[in-house]
Amino acid sequence: MTIPWDLFAIQTVNGIVTGMILALVASGLTLIFGILNVVNFAHGELFMLGAYVGVLVLATTGSFWLALVAATIIVALFGAALQIVTLRPLVGRDPMTTILATFGISLVLQNYALWQFGPVARKIQEPITGHFTLFYLDYPWYRLMIALLSVAIIGGFWLFLKYGKYGIWIRATTQDRVMAEAMGIPVPWVHTAVFAIGAGMAAASGVLFGPLVGVDHAMGLPWVLKAFIVVVVGGMGNLGGSIAAAIFISLLEAYASIWVSPSQAVIVSFVVLILTLLFRPTGLFVPTPK
Amino acid sequence: MSPPKPSVEPLVQVEDLHAYYGKSHILHGVSLSVGRGEVVGLLGRNGVGKSTTLKSIIGLVAARQGRVLFDGRAVTGMPAHKLARIGIAYVPEDRRIFHLLTVIENLRTGLDRDGVSESRRRQLLDKAYAYFPVLAERRNQPGGTLSGGEQQMLAIARAMMLEPKIILLDEPTEGLMPRMVSQIRQIIDVLHRDGVAILLVEQNVPLTLEASQRVYFMEKGEVRHQAVASELDVNDPVIHQFLGI
Numbered sequence: 001m002t003i004p005w006d007l008f009a010i011q012t013v014n015g016i017v018t019g020m021i022l023a024l025v026a027s028g029l030t031l032i033f034g035i036l037n038v039v040n041f042a043h044g045e046l047f048m049l050g051a052y053v054g055v056l057v058l059a060t061t062g063s064f065w066l067a068l069v070a071a072t073i074i075v076a077l078f079g080a081a082l083q084i085v086t087l088r089p090l091v092g093r094d095p096m097t098t099i100l101a102t103f104g105i106s107l108v109l110q111n112y113a114l115w116q117f118g119p120v121a122r123k124i125q126e127p128i129t130g131h132f133t134l135f136y137l138d139y140p141w142y143r144l145m146i147a148l149l150s151v152a153i154i155g156g157f158w159l160f161l162k163y164g165k166y167g168i169w170i171r172a173t174t175q176d177r178v179m180a181e182a183m184g185i186p187v188p189w190v191h192t193a194v195f196a197i198g199a200g201m202a203a204a205s206g207v208l209f210g211p212l213v214g215v216d217h218a219m220g221l222p223w224v225l226k227a228f229i230v231v232v233v234g235g236m237g238n239l240g241g242s243i244a245a246a247i248f249i250s251l252l253e254a255y256a257s258i259w260v261s262p263s264q265a266v267i268v269s270f271v272v273l274i275l276t277l278l279f280r281p282t283g284l285f286v287p288t289p290k
Numbered sequence: 291m292s293p294p295k296p297s298v299e300p301l302v303q304v305e306d307l308h309a310y311y312g313k314s315h316i317l318h319g320v321s322l323s324v325g326r327g328e329v330v331g332l333l334g335r336n337g338v339g340k341s342t343t344l345k346s347i348i349g350l351v352a353a354r355q356g357r358v359l360f361d362g363r364a365v366t367g368m369p370a371h372k373l374a375r376i377g378i379a380y381v382p383e384d385r386r387i388f389h390l391l392t393v394i395e396n397l398r399t400g401l402d403r404d405g406v407s408e409s410r411r412r413q414l415l416d417k418a419y420a421y422f423p424v425l426a427e428r429r430n431q432p433g434g435t436l437s438g439g440e441q442q443m444l445a446i447a448r449a450m451m452l453e454p455k456i457i458l459l460d461e462p463t464e465g466l467m468p469r470m471v472s473q474i475r476q477i478i479d480v481l482h483r484d485g486v487a488i489l490l491v492e493q494n495v496p497l498t499l500e501a502s503q504r505v506y507f508m509e510k511g512e513v514r515h516q517a518v519a520s521e522l523d524v525n526d527p528v529i530h531q532f533l534g535i
Contacts (some may be wrong), residue, residue, distance in 0.1 A: 057366040170389045172399045179386040182348055183399040184374030184452060 006135040007258050013134065017143045020150035024205040025229040027154055027232070028198030034171040034237025035174050035194045038087060041102040043202055043227065044220025045109035050075045050203025051215040052113060064127035064207075071207045072200045079199025083192045087104035091188075106228030121214035124207065132136035146208045153204060154243065157197070161239075165202065170194060174237070208272045229269050233276045235283020244285040249274075298325035300359075301456055301487050302347065304377075307356035309339075309346045314523040318511035319356065324456060327485040329478060331498035331519060334508035334532060340491040341383055343508070344458040347489070349373050349378040361455070361481045375403065381456035383461045383491075389434030394423050394445055396433050400451030418447040421477060439470035446477060455488040463494050475501060495533065496524050507532040 025047060026050035032040045050071040056065040088095045128145060146262060161167035173180040173190045178230045206220070213219060230249060233242030249269050257265035276284050300323045309317040332340050345351040347358055349370040357366040365373060374380070379400075385411045385479050388396050401411055405477060419426035422443040428436060439443060442462055447449065449457050455467040459478075463471045471494070478501045492498045499519045500504060509532060518530060 165398070167404065168391065168395050168398050171391060171395075175388045176386055176392055178350060178370075179382065179388070180382040180399065181351065181370040182374055183448065184371050184383075184403060185399060186371045188369075 001284075008132055010137060010139075011254035011258055012251065013139070014145035015251035016247060017147040018209050018226045018254065019250030020147040020154075021205055021209055022223070022226055022230060022250055023243040023246035024150040024153060024201055024208075024249030026230040026246050027157070027239055028201035029224075029227050030231045030234065030237055030239055032195055032198040033231065033271060034239070036083075036087065036191050038098045038102065038195075039095075040195075040198070041099065041224075042082075042109060043102075043198070044200040045106045045113075046075055046079060046220075047206040047209075047223055048113060048215070048217060048220040049078070049109060050206030051124065051210040051219060052117060052122070052206075053203065054124055054207035054210055055215050058124060065126070068204060068207045068244040069126075072204045075203030076196040076200030077102065080192050080196035080198075083195035087195065088185070088188060088192070091191075110217050110220075117217065119216065121216040121219075123214060124210035142211065145210075149208060150205070153201065157201070158239075166190075166193065182282040199275055226269060229273045233283060234285050238285065239281060241283050241285035245283075248284075300324065301326045301328075301361060302489070303342070303359040304347065305357050305359070305408060307343070307346055308354045309342055309351050310354055311342075311351070312377065316351075317346065317353075318404055319458050320346075320508070320511070321356075322506050322513050322516075324487050326455070327482065327487050328504070329482050329488045329490060329502045331475075331502035331505035332489060332491045332508060333495065334500060338508040339511040340509075341460055341507055344380065344460050344489065344491060348378055348458055349381075360480035364479060371513065374400075374452055374454075377452070379449035379452045379457045381445045381449050381457060381459050381462065383490065385438075385441045386435070386447075387433035387444055391430055392430050392432055393444060394429040396448050397425075397451050403452075403470050408474065414451055414453070418450055420449055421480065430530055439466050439473075440448070442470070442474065443477075446474075450481075454486060456489065457481065458489050460491045461493060462490075463492065463497065495529060501523065503504045513514055 020198055025043070025095040029043050032038055034044075053071040053074050057070045058064060061067070061228045061241070082105060087098060090101060126140075128142050130141045131228070132141060133139070142272060161171060168192050169185045170193075172183070173187055180190070181257040192267060208222075220288050226249070230245045231242050233249065234245030249272055252272065253265045257269045299440070303323045305321050307317050307505055309322040320339065320343050322330070322332070332343065334340055342351055346353050353366050359365065360373070360376065360378060365376075377487055386451075388399065397415065402483060424440055425444060428440070431432065433441065436444060437441055437515070446456055446459075446462065463473045466474065475497055478488060478490070490498060490502060499522055502519040505519050505522065506513045507528065515528060522528065
Protein backbone atom coordinates (compact mmCIF):
# COMPACT_ATOMS: atom_id res chain seq x y z
CA MET A 1 0.00 0.00 0.00
CA THR A 2 1.40 3.38 -0.91
CA ILE A 3 0.92 6.18 1.54
CA PRO A 4 -0.99 9.11 0.01
CA TRP A 5 1.28 11.90 1.29
CA ASP A 6 -0.79 14.71 -0.16
CA LEU A 7 -3.91 13.46 1.61
CA PHE A 8 -1.83 13.03 4.71
CA ALA A 9 -0.73 16.64 4.65
CA ILE A 10 -4.27 17.90 4.00
CA GLN A 11 -5.63 15.79 6.82
CA THR A 12 -2.90 17.03 9.16
CA VAL A 13 -4.06 20.59 8.56
CA ASN A 14 -7.68 19.53 8.95
CA GLY A 15 -6.93 17.63 12.13
CA ILE A 16 -5.12 20.54 13.73
CA VAL A 17 -7.86 23.00 12.78
CA THR A 18 -10.62 20.79 14.19
CA GLY A 19 -8.42 19.97 17.16
CA MET A 20 -7.95 23.60 18.09
CA ILE A 21 -11.65 24.40 18.03
CA LEU A 22 -12.35 21.23 19.97
CA ALA A 23 -9.69 22.28 22.45
CA LEU A 24 -11.53 25.55 22.95
CA VAL A 25 -14.78 23.72 23.75
CA ALA A 26 -13.04 21.13 25.88
CA SER A 27 -10.95 23.55 27.91
CA GLY A 28 -14.10 25.21 29.24
CA LEU A 29 -15.50 21.81 30.10
CA THR A 30 -12.35 20.58 31.82
CA LEU A 31 -11.94 23.86 33.69
CA ILE A 32 -15.46 23.62 35.07
CA PHE A 33 -14.89 20.03 36.07
CA GLY A 34 -11.47 20.67 37.58
CA ILE A 35 -12.60 23.55 39.74
CA LEU A 36 -16.31 23.11 40.42
CA ASN A 37 -16.26 19.33 40.23
CA VAL A 38 -19.28 19.61 37.96
CA VAL A 39 -19.71 17.58 34.79
CA ASN A 40 -21.44 20.19 32.68
CA PHE A 41 -23.88 18.46 30.39
CA ALA A 42 -25.17 21.85 29.22
CA HIS A 43 -21.84 22.79 27.68
CA GLY A 44 -22.95 21.98 24.14
CA GLU A 45 -25.98 24.21 24.62
CA LEU A 46 -23.79 27.10 25.70
CA PHE A 47 -21.87 26.52 22.46
CA MET A 48 -25.18 26.56 20.54
CA LEU A 49 -26.44 29.60 22.42
CA GLY A 50 -23.23 31.43 21.56
CA ALA A 51 -23.76 30.66 17.90
CA TYR A 52 -27.35 31.96 18.02
CA VAL A 53 -26.35 35.15 19.79
CA GLY A 54 -23.72 35.46 17.07
CA VAL A 55 -26.39 35.03 14.36
CA LEU A 56 -28.55 37.73 15.94
CA VAL A 57 -25.76 40.24 16.50
CA LEU A 58 -24.40 39.63 13.03
CA ALA A 59 -27.87 40.21 11.54
CA THR A 60 -28.23 43.50 13.45
CA THR A 61 -24.75 44.94 13.15
CA GLY A 62 -23.24 43.15 10.17
CA SER A 63 -19.98 42.68 12.05
CA PHE A 64 -18.70 39.17 12.62
CA TRP A 65 -16.13 40.37 15.15
CA LEU A 66 -18.71 42.26 17.14
CA ALA A 67 -20.87 39.13 17.05
CA LEU A 68 -17.99 37.04 18.38
CA VAL A 69 -17.26 39.41 21.26
CA ALA A 70 -20.93 39.99 22.11
CA ALA A 71 -21.75 36.27 22.10
CA THR A 72 -18.80 35.54 24.38
CA ILE A 73 -19.73 38.22 26.88
CA ILE A 74 -23.49 37.62 26.84
CA VAL A 75 -23.19 33.86 27.22
CA ALA A 76 -20.53 34.29 29.92
CA LEU A 77 -22.92 36.50 31.91
CA PHE A 78 -25.72 34.03 31.26
CA GLY A 79 -23.43 31.25 32.49
CA ALA A 80 -22.69 33.18 35.67
CA ALA A 81 -26.40 33.62 36.36
CA LEU A 82 -27.02 29.95 35.60
CA GLN A 83 -24.29 28.87 38.00
CA ILE A 84 -25.59 31.09 40.80
CA VAL A 85 -29.18 29.92 40.39
CA THR A 86 -28.72 26.22 39.70
CA LEU A 87 -25.30 24.98 40.78
CA ARG A 88 -24.37 27.10 43.77
CA PRO A 89 -27.28 25.78 45.85
CA LEU A 90 -26.07 22.24 45.13
CA VAL A 91 -22.57 22.68 46.54
CA GLY A 92 -21.80 19.85 48.93
CA ARG A 93 -24.57 17.61 47.62
CA ASP A 94 -24.24 14.33 45.78
CA PRO A 95 -22.48 14.88 42.40
CA MET A 96 -25.48 13.20 40.77
CA THR A 97 -27.58 16.27 41.56
CA THR A 98 -25.30 18.53 39.50
CA ILE A 99 -25.39 16.05 36.62
CA LEU A 100 -29.18 16.12 36.68
CA ALA A 101 -29.22 19.90 36.98
CA THR A 102 -26.92 20.51 34.01
CA PHE A 103 -28.71 17.85 31.98
CA GLY A 104 -31.99 19.61 32.73
CA ILE A 105 -30.50 22.95 31.70
CA SER A 106 -29.33 21.41 28.44
CA LEU A 107 -32.87 20.16 27.63
CA VAL A 108 -34.42 23.51 28.48
CA LEU A 109 -31.94 25.47 26.39
CA GLN A 110 -32.18 23.14 23.41
CA ASN A 111 -35.95 23.26 23.37
CA TYR A 112 -35.98 26.97 23.94
CA ALA A 113 -33.78 27.39 20.87
CA LEU A 114 -36.03 25.08 18.85
CA TRP A 115 -39.10 27.05 19.91
CA GLN A 116 -37.53 30.44 19.40
CA PHE A 117 -35.58 29.89 16.20
CA GLY A 118 -37.26 26.89 14.59
CA PRO A 119 -35.68 23.75 13.18
CA VAL A 120 -34.09 25.34 10.09
CA ALA A 121 -30.38 25.95 10.44
CA ARG A 122 -29.22 29.58 10.33
CA LYS A 123 -26.10 30.65 8.59
CA ILE A 124 -23.25 32.74 9.91
CA GLN A 125 -21.35 34.41 7.10
CA GLU A 126 -17.62 33.94 7.59
CA PRO A 127 -15.67 37.21 7.81
CA ILE A 128 -13.09 36.14 5.28
CA THR A 129 -13.93 34.04 2.27
CA GLY A 130 -10.60 33.58 0.46
CA HIS A 131 -8.95 30.27 -0.33
CA PHE A 132 -5.43 29.13 -0.80
CA THR A 133 -4.18 26.12 -2.66
CA LEU A 134 -3.22 23.11 -0.64
CA PHE A 135 -2.03 20.53 -3.16
CA TYR A 136 -5.06 20.21 -5.43
CA LEU A 137 -7.55 21.63 -2.87
CA ASP A 138 -8.91 25.13 -2.43
CA TYR A 139 -8.46 25.42 1.30
CA PRO A 140 -10.44 28.21 2.99
CA TRP A 141 -8.37 30.75 4.91
CA TYR A 142 -11.20 30.97 7.38
CA ARG A 143 -10.46 27.48 8.69
CA LEU A 144 -6.89 28.45 9.46
CA MET A 145 -8.14 31.62 11.06
CA ILE A 146 -10.37 29.71 13.48
CA ALA A 147 -7.44 27.57 14.50
CA LEU A 148 -5.30 30.65 15.12
CA LEU A 149 -8.07 32.40 17.04
CA SER A 150 -8.57 29.34 19.21
CA VAL A 151 -4.86 29.29 19.93
CA ALA A 152 -5.03 33.00 20.78
CA ILE A 153 -8.01 32.59 23.12
CA ILE A 154 -6.55 29.58 24.89
CA GLY A 155 -3.14 31.28 25.05
CA GLY A 156 -4.67 34.45 26.47
CA PHE A 157 -6.53 32.44 29.04
CA TRP A 158 -3.37 30.57 29.95
CA LEU A 159 -1.52 33.85 30.51
CA PHE A 160 -4.38 35.04 32.68
CA LEU A 161 -4.21 31.86 34.75
CA LYS A 162 -0.46 32.11 35.03
CA TYR A 163 0.00 35.77 35.88
CA GLY A 164 -3.33 37.38 36.72
CA LYS A 165 -4.44 37.95 40.28
CA TYR A 166 -7.67 36.09 39.60
CA GLY A 167 -5.76 33.44 37.68
CA ILE A 168 -3.80 32.67 40.82
CA TRP A 169 -7.06 32.58 42.77
CA ILE A 170 -8.43 30.05 40.29
CA ARG A 171 -5.34 27.85 40.48
CA ALA A 172 -5.22 28.02 44.26
CA THR A 173 -8.90 27.08 44.45
CA THR A 174 -8.32 24.14 42.08
CA GLN A 175 -5.58 22.78 44.28
CA ASP A 176 -7.09 23.29 47.71
CA ARG A 177 -10.51 24.82 47.97
CA VAL A 178 -10.51 24.89 51.76
CA MET A 179 -7.12 26.54 52.14
CA ALA A 180 -7.98 29.03 49.38
CA GLU A 181 -11.00 30.00 51.42
CA ALA A 182 -8.86 30.37 54.54
CA MET A 183 -6.56 32.70 52.59
CA GLY A 184 -9.46 35.05 51.95
CA ILE A 185 -10.22 33.94 48.39
CA PRO A 186 -14.00 34.16 47.83
CA VAL A 187 -14.32 30.60 46.57
CA PRO A 188 -18.05 30.74 45.65
CA TRP A 189 -17.34 33.68 43.34
CA VAL A 190 -14.30 31.95 41.87
CA HIS A 191 -16.64 29.09 40.99
CA THR A 192 -19.11 31.47 39.35
CA ALA A 193 -16.35 33.19 37.41
CA VAL A 194 -14.91 29.91 36.19
CA PHE A 195 -18.31 28.75 35.00
CA ALA A 196 -18.75 32.07 33.22
CA ILE A 197 -15.33 31.80 31.55
CA GLY A 198 -16.09 28.23 30.45
CA ALA A 199 -19.45 29.36 29.08
CA GLY A 200 -17.84 32.27 27.24
CA MET A 201 -15.24 29.99 25.66
CA ALA A 202 -17.98 27.61 24.53
CA ALA A 203 -19.91 30.54 23.04
CA ALA A 204 -16.84 31.82 21.21
CA SER A 205 -16.27 28.41 19.68
CA GLY A 206 -19.93 28.28 18.67
CA VAL A 207 -19.64 31.54 16.74
CA LEU A 208 -16.30 30.56 15.20
CA PHE A 209 -17.60 27.21 14.09
CA GLY A 210 -21.02 28.47 12.99
CA PRO A 211 -19.94 29.29 9.41
CA LEU A 212 -18.73 25.73 8.85
CA VAL A 213 -21.74 23.77 10.07
CA GLY A 214 -24.78 26.04 10.25
CA VAL A 215 -26.48 27.00 13.47
CA ASP A 216 -29.33 24.92 14.83
CA HIS A 217 -30.64 23.87 18.21
CA ALA A 218 -28.81 20.53 18.20
CA MET A 219 -25.44 21.74 16.89
CA GLY A 220 -23.85 21.43 20.33
CA LEU A 221 -24.41 17.71 20.69
CA PRO A 222 -21.64 16.22 18.54
CA TRP A 223 -19.18 18.78 19.90
CA VAL A 224 -19.91 18.24 23.51
CA LEU A 225 -19.76 14.48 23.04
CA LYS A 226 -16.33 14.78 21.51
CA ALA A 227 -15.29 17.31 24.11
CA PHE A 228 -16.21 14.84 26.83
CA ILE A 229 -14.02 12.20 25.20
CA VAL A 230 -11.19 14.72 25.00
CA VAL A 231 -11.59 15.71 28.64
CA VAL A 232 -11.46 12.10 29.81
CA VAL A 233 -8.55 11.17 27.54
CA GLY A 234 -6.66 14.31 28.52
CA GLY A 235 -7.23 13.70 32.23
CA MET A 236 -10.30 15.17 33.93
CA GLY A 237 -9.64 18.74 34.95
CA ASN A 238 -6.24 18.96 33.26
CA LEU A 239 -6.20 21.92 30.87
CA GLY A 240 -2.97 21.10 29.05
CA GLY A 241 -4.01 17.47 28.76
CA SER A 242 -7.33 18.41 27.19
CA ILE A 243 -5.65 20.57 24.57
CA ALA A 244 -3.18 17.82 23.71
CA ALA A 245 -5.97 15.23 23.61
CA ALA A 246 -8.14 17.45 21.39
CA ILE A 247 -5.41 17.72 18.77
CA PHE A 248 -4.39 14.08 19.14
CA ILE A 249 -7.91 12.73 18.64
CA SER A 250 -8.75 15.13 15.83
CA LEU A 251 -5.57 14.15 13.99
CA LEU A 252 -6.29 10.45 14.43
CA GLU A 253 -9.82 10.94 13.09
CA ALA A 254 -8.55 13.00 10.20
CA TYR A 255 -6.02 10.33 9.26
CA ALA A 256 -8.55 7.56 9.69
CA SER A 257 -10.90 9.27 7.27
CA ILE A 258 -8.30 8.87 4.53
CA TRP A 259 -9.26 5.21 4.44
CA VAL A 260 -12.78 5.09 5.86
CA SER A 261 -15.71 7.47 5.65
CA PRO A 262 -15.62 10.42 8.09
CA SER A 263 -18.62 9.05 9.98
CA GLN A 264 -16.80 5.78 10.53
CA ALA A 265 -13.65 7.64 11.51
CA VAL A 266 -15.46 8.83 14.64
CA ILE A 267 -15.02 5.29 15.93
CA VAL A 268 -11.34 6.14 16.43
CA SER A 269 -12.23 8.59 19.21
CA PHE A 270 -14.18 5.94 21.02
CA VAL A 271 -11.41 3.40 20.65
CA VAL A 272 -8.98 5.91 22.14
CA LEU A 273 -11.47 6.61 24.93
CA ILE A 274 -11.92 2.94 25.77
CA LEU A 275 -8.20 2.21 25.66
CA THR A 276 -7.53 5.22 27.88
CA LEU A 277 -10.13 4.13 30.40
CA LEU A 278 -8.71 0.61 30.40
CA PHE A 279 -5.02 1.39 30.65
CA ARG A 280 -4.59 5.01 31.77
CA PRO A 281 -7.82 5.94 33.58
CA THR A 282 -6.31 9.15 34.94
CA GLY A 283 -5.74 10.35 31.38
CA LEU A 284 -3.18 9.98 28.62
CA PHE A 285 -1.56 13.35 29.06
CA VAL A 286 -0.99 13.50 32.78
CA PRO A 287 2.28 12.52 34.38
CA THR A 288 2.02 9.10 36.02
CA PRO A 289 1.21 9.78 39.66
CA LYS A 290 4.14 8.98 41.92
CA MET B 291 -7.08 29.16 92.04
CA SER B 292 -8.93 31.83 90.14
CA PRO B 293 -8.52 31.43 86.43
CA PRO B 294 -6.07 33.91 84.95
CA LYS B 295 -7.79 36.47 82.75
CA PRO B 296 -6.11 37.92 79.72
CA SER B 297 -4.42 41.09 80.92
CA VAL B 298 -5.45 42.85 77.73
CA GLU B 299 -8.82 43.30 76.08
CA PRO B 300 -10.01 40.13 74.35
CA LEU B 301 -9.58 39.79 70.60
CA VAL B 302 -11.16 36.38 70.13
CA GLN B 303 -13.75 34.99 72.48
CA VAL B 304 -15.15 31.51 72.01
CA GLU B 305 -18.26 30.79 74.03
CA ASP B 306 -19.75 27.33 74.55
CA LEU B 307 -18.87 26.14 71.07
CA HIS B 308 -20.30 22.81 69.86
CA ALA B 309 -19.21 21.26 66.59
CA TYR B 310 -19.72 17.98 64.76
CA TYR B 311 -18.01 15.96 62.05
CA GLY B 312 -20.98 14.29 60.44
CA LYS B 313 -22.75 12.72 63.38
CA SER B 314 -19.87 12.63 65.82
CA HIS B 315 -19.93 15.35 68.40
CA ILE B 316 -16.39 16.75 68.58
CA LEU B 317 -16.61 20.00 70.53
CA HIS B 318 -18.77 19.87 73.64
CA GLY B 319 -18.94 23.51 74.56
CA VAL B 320 -15.48 25.01 74.19
CA SER B 321 -14.94 28.39 75.83
CA LEU B 322 -11.71 30.33 75.66
CA SER B 323 -10.39 33.75 74.86
CA VAL B 324 -7.27 35.26 73.36
CA GLY B 325 -6.28 38.81 74.14
CA ARG B 326 -4.90 41.33 71.68
CA GLY B 327 -1.32 40.41 70.89
CA GLU B 328 -1.42 37.50 73.30
CA VAL B 329 0.12 34.10 72.62
CA VAL B 330 -2.11 31.37 74.02
CA GLY B 331 -1.34 27.68 73.97
CA LEU B 332 -3.96 24.99 73.55
CA LEU B 333 -2.80 21.67 74.97
CA GLY B 334 -4.38 18.26 75.21
CA ARG B 335 -4.07 14.69 74.01
CA ASN B 336 -4.69 13.69 70.42
CA GLY B 337 -8.30 13.82 69.35
CA VAL B 338 -9.63 16.11 72.10
CA GLY B 339 -10.72 18.71 69.56
CA LYS B 340 -7.84 21.21 69.49
CA SER B 341 -7.61 21.35 65.70
CA THR B 342 -11.39 21.39 65.40
CA THR B 343 -11.49 24.38 67.74
CA LEU B 344 -9.17 26.27 65.40
CA LYS B 345 -11.21 25.23 62.36
CA SER B 346 -14.41 26.39 64.01
CA ILE B 347 -12.91 29.78 64.77
CA ILE B 348 -11.90 30.31 61.12
CA GLY B 349 -15.27 29.00 59.96
CA LEU B 350 -14.09 25.82 58.23
CA VAL B 351 -16.10 23.66 60.62
CA ALA B 352 -19.61 24.90 61.31
CA ALA B 353 -20.51 25.65 64.91
CA ARG B 354 -23.78 23.94 65.81
CA GLN B 355 -24.16 25.90 69.03
CA GLY B 356 -22.29 28.65 70.84
CA ARG B 357 -20.58 31.66 69.33
CA VAL B 358 -17.30 33.21 68.32
CA LEU B 359 -16.61 36.90 68.88
CA PHE B 360 -13.84 38.68 67.05
CA ASP B 361 -13.02 42.21 68.08
CA GLY B 362 -16.26 42.26 70.04
CA ARG B 363 -18.35 41.31 67.03
CA ALA B 364 -20.17 38.01 66.56
CA VAL B 365 -18.62 36.20 63.60
CA THR B 366 -20.15 32.74 64.08
CA GLY B 367 -21.18 31.29 60.72
CA MET B 368 -19.26 33.86 58.70
CA PRO B 369 -17.51 32.23 55.73
CA ALA B 370 -13.78 31.64 56.12
CA HIS B 371 -12.82 33.96 53.29
CA LYS B 372 -14.46 36.89 55.05
CA LEU B 373 -12.84 36.04 58.38
CA ALA B 374 -9.47 35.91 56.62
CA ARG B 375 -10.06 39.45 55.36
CA ILE B 376 -10.92 40.87 58.76
CA GLY B 377 -7.82 39.53 60.43
CA ILE B 378 -7.94 35.83 61.26
CA ALA B 379 -5.21 33.77 59.61
CA TYR B 380 -4.96 30.01 59.72
CA VAL B 381 -1.87 27.82 59.44
CA PRO B 382 -3.17 24.25 59.31
CA GLU B 383 -1.50 21.20 60.72
CA ASP B 384 -0.62 19.72 57.34
CA ARG B 385 0.49 23.19 56.08
CA ARG B 386 -1.60 22.92 52.95
CA ILE B 387 0.78 24.76 50.71
CA PHE B 388 -0.55 25.22 47.18
CA HIS B 389 1.88 22.65 45.78
CA LEU B 390 1.75 23.66 42.13
CA LEU B 391 1.94 27.38 42.87
CA THR B 392 5.37 28.92 43.23
CA VAL B 393 6.47 30.37 46.55
CA ILE B 394 5.69 33.90 45.41
CA GLU B 395 2.29 32.80 44.07
CA ASN B 396 1.51 31.15 47.40
CA LEU B 397 2.30 34.46 49.09
CA ARG B 398 0.21 36.34 46.54
CA THR B 399 -2.91 34.40 47.56
CA GLY B 400 -2.77 36.46 50.74
CA LEU B 401 -1.38 39.66 49.21
CA ASP B 402 -3.73 40.18 46.30
CA ARG B 403 -6.41 41.86 48.36
CA ASP B 404 -8.18 45.14 47.85
CA GLY B 405 -6.59 48.06 49.61
CA VAL B 406 -3.00 46.79 49.70
CA SER B 407 -0.83 49.46 48.12
CA GLU B 408 2.18 48.57 46.02
CA SER B 409 4.56 49.83 48.71
CA ARG B 410 2.72 47.88 51.40
CA ARG B 411 3.00 44.73 49.29
CA ARG B 412 6.70 45.31 48.95
CA GLN B 413 7.03 45.82 52.72
CA LEU B 414 5.12 42.65 53.55
CA LEU B 415 7.15 40.58 51.11
CA ASP B 416 10.43 42.06 52.33
CA LYS B 417 9.45 41.27 55.88
CA ALA B 418 8.63 37.66 55.02
CA TYR B 419 11.88 37.28 53.10
CA ALA B 420 13.81 38.82 55.98
CA TYR B 421 12.33 36.33 58.43
CA PHE B 422 12.62 33.42 56.04
CA PRO B 423 15.53 34.05 53.67
CA VAL B 424 15.10 30.60 52.17
CA LEU B 425 11.73 31.68 50.74
CA ALA B 426 13.41 34.51 48.86
CA GLU B 427 15.88 32.07 47.37
CA ARG B 428 13.11 29.75 46.27
CA ARG B 429 10.53 32.33 45.30
CA ASN B 430 10.04 30.93 41.79
CA GLN B 431 10.04 27.30 42.84
CA PRO B 432 6.75 25.37 43.18
CA GLY B 433 5.68 25.07 46.81
CA GLY B 434 5.54 21.29 46.51
CA THR B 435 9.30 21.09 45.94
CA LEU B 436 10.10 22.64 49.33
CA SER B 437 11.19 20.57 52.32
CA GLY B 438 8.78 20.08 55.22
CA GLY B 439 10.40 22.84 57.27
CA GLU B 440 10.43 25.23 54.34
CA GLN B 441 6.79 24.49 53.67
CA GLN B 442 5.99 25.32 57.28
CA MET B 443 7.81 28.64 56.89
CA LEU B 444 5.90 29.30 53.70
CA ALA B 445 2.62 28.49 55.45
CA ILE B 446 3.42 30.99 58.21
CA ALA B 447 4.68 33.61 55.77
CA ARG B 448 1.55 33.16 53.67
CA ALA B 449 -0.61 33.76 56.74
CA MET B 450 1.43 36.89 57.53
CA MET B 451 0.54 38.31 54.11
CA LEU B 452 -3.02 38.77 55.38
CA GLU B 453 -1.73 41.19 58.05
CA PRO B 454 -3.77 39.26 60.58
CA LYS B 455 -4.63 40.28 64.11
CA ILE B 456 -4.45 36.63 65.12
CA ILE B 457 -2.85 33.54 63.66
CA LEU B 458 -4.33 30.14 64.44
CA LEU B 459 -1.23 27.99 64.42
CA ASP B 460 -1.81 24.23 64.31
CA GLU B 461 1.17 22.01 65.23
CA PRO B 462 3.80 24.16 63.53
CA THR B 463 6.75 22.04 64.67
CA GLU B 464 5.30 18.64 63.88
CA GLY B 465 7.85 16.50 62.07
CA LEU B 466 10.50 19.21 61.90
CA MET B 467 14.21 18.96 62.62
CA PRO B 468 15.33 20.59 65.90
CA ARG B 469 16.98 23.47 64.05
CA MET B 470 13.71 24.23 62.31
CA VAL B 471 11.82 23.94 65.58
CA SER B 472 13.89 26.68 67.17
CA GLN B 473 13.36 28.83 64.10
CA ILE B 474 9.59 28.43 64.43
CA ARG B 475 9.94 29.30 68.10
CA GLN B 476 11.75 32.53 67.19
CA ILE B 477 9.12 33.43 64.64
CA ILE B 478 6.40 33.10 67.27
CA ASP B 479 8.31 35.61 69.40
CA VAL B 480 8.74 37.96 66.47
CA LEU B 481 5.04 37.83 65.65
CA HIS B 482 4.28 38.43 69.32
CA ARG B 483 6.52 41.50 69.35
CA ASP B 484 4.72 42.73 66.25
CA GLY B 485 1.49 42.57 68.21
CA VAL B 486 -0.02 39.58 66.43
CA ALA B 487 -2.02 37.30 68.71
CA ILE B 488 -1.46 33.57 68.33
CA LEU B 489 -3.58 30.61 69.32
CA LEU B 490 -1.07 27.79 69.32
CA VAL B 491 -1.90 24.11 69.19
CA GLU B 492 1.28 22.15 69.80
CA GLN B 493 2.44 18.74 71.03
CA ASN B 494 5.77 20.19 72.07
CA VAL B 495 4.94 21.15 75.67
CA PRO B 496 8.19 22.94 76.63
CA LEU B 497 7.95 25.09 73.51
CA THR B 498 4.32 25.91 74.20
CA LEU B 499 5.03 26.89 77.79
CA GLU B 500 7.94 29.10 76.73
CA ALA B 501 6.19 30.78 73.85
CA SER B 502 2.79 31.37 75.44
CA GLN B 503 1.52 33.69 78.11
CA ARG B 504 -1.38 31.45 79.01
CA VAL B 505 -2.30 27.87 78.24
CA TYR B 506 -5.61 26.05 78.06
CA PHE B 507 -5.98 22.33 78.56
CA MET B 508 -8.60 20.46 76.58
CA GLU B 509 -10.14 17.10 77.30
CA LYS B 510 -13.07 15.36 75.56
CA GLY B 511 -14.03 18.37 73.48
CA GLU B 512 -13.99 20.88 76.31
CA VAL B 513 -11.56 23.29 77.91
CA ARG B 514 -11.01 21.85 81.39
CA HIS B 515 -8.27 24.01 82.79
CA GLN B 516 -6.23 27.11 82.16
CA ALA B 517 -3.02 28.44 83.64
CA VAL B 518 -0.40 31.13 83.34
CA ALA B 519 2.32 29.55 81.25
CA SER B 520 5.21 30.88 83.31
CA GLU B 521 3.77 29.25 86.44
CA LEU B 522 3.88 25.79 84.94
CA ASP B 523 6.80 23.57 84.23
CA VAL B 524 6.93 20.43 82.19
CA ASN B 525 6.71 18.21 85.29
CA ASP B 526 3.66 19.90 86.72
CA PRO B 527 0.91 17.46 87.80
CA VAL B 528 -1.53 19.38 85.57
CA ILE B 529 0.56 18.52 82.54
CA HIS B 530 0.61 14.93 83.66
CA GLN B 531 -3.15 14.92 84.24
CA PHE B 532 -4.12 16.31 80.85
CA LEU B 533 -1.34 15.06 78.63
CA GLY B 534 -0.30 11.88 80.40
CA ILE B 535 3.41 12.66 80.21
